[in-house]
Amino acid sequence: MAGTGTRAGGRFDIVIVGQAGRLQYEAVLFAASLRASDPDFAGRLIVAEPQPGPLWPADPRMDDPGARDVLSEFGAEILEFESRAFGAAYPQGNKIEALLALESDRPFIFFDTDTLITGPLSRVPFDFDRPSASMRREGTWPVIEPYGPGQSAIWKSLYDRFGLDFDSSLDPSQPDDYWQRYLYFNAGWFFYRCPVTFGRRFLDIATAIRDDPPPELVCQPLDPWLDQVALPLVIHGLGGGRPGPELAGLDGDMTCHWRTLPLLFARESDRVIALLERICAPNRVKKVLKAHEPIKRFVYQGKGARARALFDRAALPRREQAIRSILKRHNLWMR
Known part of the structure; x- marks a missing residue:
């Protein structure tokens, strides 16, 4: 089933998060850019919206009726989801919990809302069986302390915790303990063939790191990087890895984060x-x-x-x- 999205005429779901504040306006920009740059996109644009609950002191739903109306005009579907693990304490967790509200076995690509679609995304030859994510990142994590463990020890402790093969995740062209040797993504986009499978694994790994990190992480900050720490482990565990040249349009001619x-x-x-x-x-x-x-x-x-x-x-x-x-x-x- 490789290349499911393109073989089905671009019929995959695009998922973003919309909520009160700036994200609802960024969602409008995203939807407008998708319709302008890829008018032939045949899939669904889903705006996932967190619902009120104990993890949100204030109502997180989009509160501008005009933004809702314009999103509807652009063909976006608003999908409600519950926050059971993160909420206001870590709003980046929305991208994890939203996936669990989607339909199983439908190829998807998630984008951060502060993204513009700048070309025909539906023509990108995604292989939804091999998940990947954005490489537009800097070496922001881990933060290496003078007398603490190095990059290798920190990352290996995470792979070991979740029963994953560490060595096969490495880029051998990069030197030991240099950050680009290790599988590290920006969580601004990622994709897979099933959002529920991906979301469950993402949730399990992220909450385990948050609640019971390996000793090597004792001095490491996890806010706001928790999603980017967990994401490589999710992708590697599902048989994915670094994006190949066929995905160069993402963070290139097709999208702009x-x-x-x-x-x-x-x-x-x-x-x-x-x-x-x-x-x-x-x-x-x-x-x-x-x-x-x-x-x-x-x-x-x-x-x-x-x-x-x-x-x-x-x-x-x-x-x-x-x-x-x-x-x-x-x-x-x-x-």
Whole structure:
């Protein structure tokens, strides 16, 4: 069944999370970009929405009726799910618990909501039997202490905990104890043939690491990196690994994980900026998006152009933190 999604004419589910605050407006941008960049997409766009419960002190549901209306116009389906393990204490856990509310045995790709679809995603030759995830990441975890265990010891302790073969996960072209030697993803996108199977394993591994980490993790921060610590173990355990060249369009010509609007304007291509401005232009979309302060200021009031003028896209600082620092010095940082 390799390549299930493309052999079925792109009939796989796309899943994002929508909730009160910025994510509902990012969901509108995502849906608008999908319809603009891949009008032939034949699958479902599912906006997973956490429901009120004991793990949410405030109602997490999308609270802008206009955002709901526009999402519906773009063909999105809103899917309710319960938060039983994470909730407000670790909202990144939404991407884990949402999967358990989906239908079994339907190929899916999950995206962080702060993503734009910039090309025909339905043409990407996914092999849904071999899960993978985004490699657009930096060496953010683990944090190596001077007298503590190294990268190898930390990662091996996790593979051992879950009965996984550590050596086969390594990239032998990278030196020992260098972070890129180890299977480490950005959780901004990932896919598999069954969301329930993937979600159950993701939930089991993430909660086990949170509640009873190996001794080698005693000094390691897990917030906000828990999802990215667990994700390689899930993917490796399901027979997946690093994405191959056939997936180069993800975080490339097909998608853009923009993270924050200041970063988007600072470092993304003219093509991405043009798409953003185009999908934000229709009045029905503008009326909704102007309620979100960062979009109002950066897209509609010109702060984005000011941020963009500070950087040469051909010679960006190597680390994201340096870009953030420049933006903050010029009062151009918003989340």
